[in-house]
Amino acid sequence: GENVEQHPSTLSVQEGDSAVIKCTYSDSASNYFPWYKQELGKGPQLIIDIRSNVGEKKDQRIAVTLNKTAKHFSLHITETQPEDSAVYFCAASIEPAGTASKLTFGTGTRLQVTL
Amino acid sequence: EAQVTQNPRYLITVTGKKLTVTCSQNMNHEYMSWYRQDPGLGLRQIYYSMNVEVTDKGDVPEGYKVSRKEKRNFPLILESPSPNQTSLYFCASSPRGGESKNEQFFGPGTRLTVL
Numbered sequence: 001g002e003n004v005e006q007h008p009s010t011l012s013v014q015e016g017d018s019a020v021i022k023c024t025y026s027d028s029a030s031n032y033f034p035w036y037k038q039e040l041g042k043g044p045q046l047i048i049d050i051r052s053n054v055g056e057k058k059d060q061r062i063a064v065t066l067n068k069t070a071k072h073f074s075l076h077i078t079e080t081q082p083e084d085s086a087v088y089f090c091a092a093s094i095e096p097a098g099t100a101s102k103l104t105f106g107t108g109t110r111l112q113v114t115l
Numbered sequence: 116e117a118q119v120t121q122n123p124r125y126l127i128t129v130t131g132k133k134l135t136v137t138c139s140q141n142m143n144h145e146y147m148s149w150y151r152q153d154p155g156l157g158l159r160q161i162y163y164s165m166n167v168e169v170t171d172k173g174d175v176p177e178g179y180k181v182s183r184k185e186k187r188n189f190p191l192i193l194e195s196p197s198p199n200q201t202s203l204y205f206c207a208s209s210p211r212g213g214e215s216k217n218e219q220f221f222g223p224g225t226r227l228t229v230l
Contacts, residue, residue: 001174006157032217043119043205043221044158089157095217102173103219105150107157 002027004092006106013080014114021109023090024072032095033066033073034103038087047088048075051095080113087111117142119222121206127228128196136191136225138206145211147189148173148219149181151202158205164189165211196229203227 003026013019025033031052036044050057050064050073057064061080066073077084087110091103119140128134140147148163150173160173164183178200180192189208193200203226207219 009155034218036221041223043207043223045221046218049218093217102160102163104160104174105158107155 002030002092002094002104004090004104004106006090006109008109009107010110010112012112012114015080015082017080019077019080019084019111019113021075021088021090021111022072023074023092023106024070025092025104026071027092027094028068028071029094030092032093033064034091035062035064035075036089036091036105038089038108040086044089077111080111082113082115085111085113117220119206119208119220121204121222121225123225124223125226127230129230130197131195134193134196134227136193136204136206136227138189138191138222139187140189140206140208140220141187142208142210142220143186144208144220145186146209146219147183148207148209149179149189149191150205150207151175151200152205152224153202161191161204196227198229201227201229 006023034049037047038044061078063076087108089108090106093103122137145166149161150158159175162181164170206222209219
C-alpha cells in the first residue's frame with residue numbers, strides 16, 4: 001500500500017519568513033495530493049490540493065509543488081503569520097474516476113510562527 | 116451550517132466496557148470514514164464507507180466495528196476497549212465523484228482514554 005513520509009516533524013519560523021514542508025510517497029499510481037491544516041482542538045481542514053497532471057498550484061500565500069519523477073511534493077507558505085501556526089498533514093491517494101479517494105496521511109508537521 | 120458532528124467529544128472509560136462514538140453529517144455525502152490520530156503516527160484510517168450498507172476496513176481496523184444504516188450516520192463501536200485504543204478519533208465525510216469533490220470534511224474529534 002501507499003506510504004507517505006513527511007518532514008520536518010516540527011518547524012519554527014519567524015513571522016514574515018517562508019516555511020516549507022516536504023513529503024514523499026511510495027506508490028507511483030498516486031495522483032491526488034491534498035494538504036490539511038489542523039488547528040488546536042479542531043479537525044483537519046483542506047487548504048490546498050494538487051493532482052498529478054500539474055506541477056505547481058498557488059493560492060495566495062500558499063503553494064504546492066509536485067515532482068512525479070522523484071515522488072515528492074512540498075507545501076510552501078510565504079510571509080508567514082501567527083495564524084499559520086498549526087499542524088499540517090500531507091496526504092496521497094489514487095483518485096479513480098467517480099469515487100471518493102482513500103487518503104494515506106503523512107505524520108504531520110507542527111509549524112510555529114514566532115513574533 | 117454544513118458540518119460533521121461527533122459525540123462525545125471526550126470520554127474516559129475502562130477496559131472492556133463497550134462504547135459507541137457517534138458521527139453525523141448534514142451534507143448528504145456518500146463517503147464517510149473514521150481515523151485515529153496518535154503522536155508521531157499521523158492520521159490512520161480505521162474503517163470507511165462508500166455508501167449505505169457498504170463498509171470496508173482501513174489500515175487499522177482491529178478492535179473496531181462500524182455500521183452505516185443511514186446515509187448521514189456512521190457510528191464507531193468499540194466492543195471491548197483496551198488501553199491501546201486510547202487516541203484522538205476523527206470522523207470525516209466526502210462527496211463522491213469528480214475531480215472537485217474529494218475534499219474530506221472532518222469532525223471536531225473525540226478524545227478517548229481507556230484505563
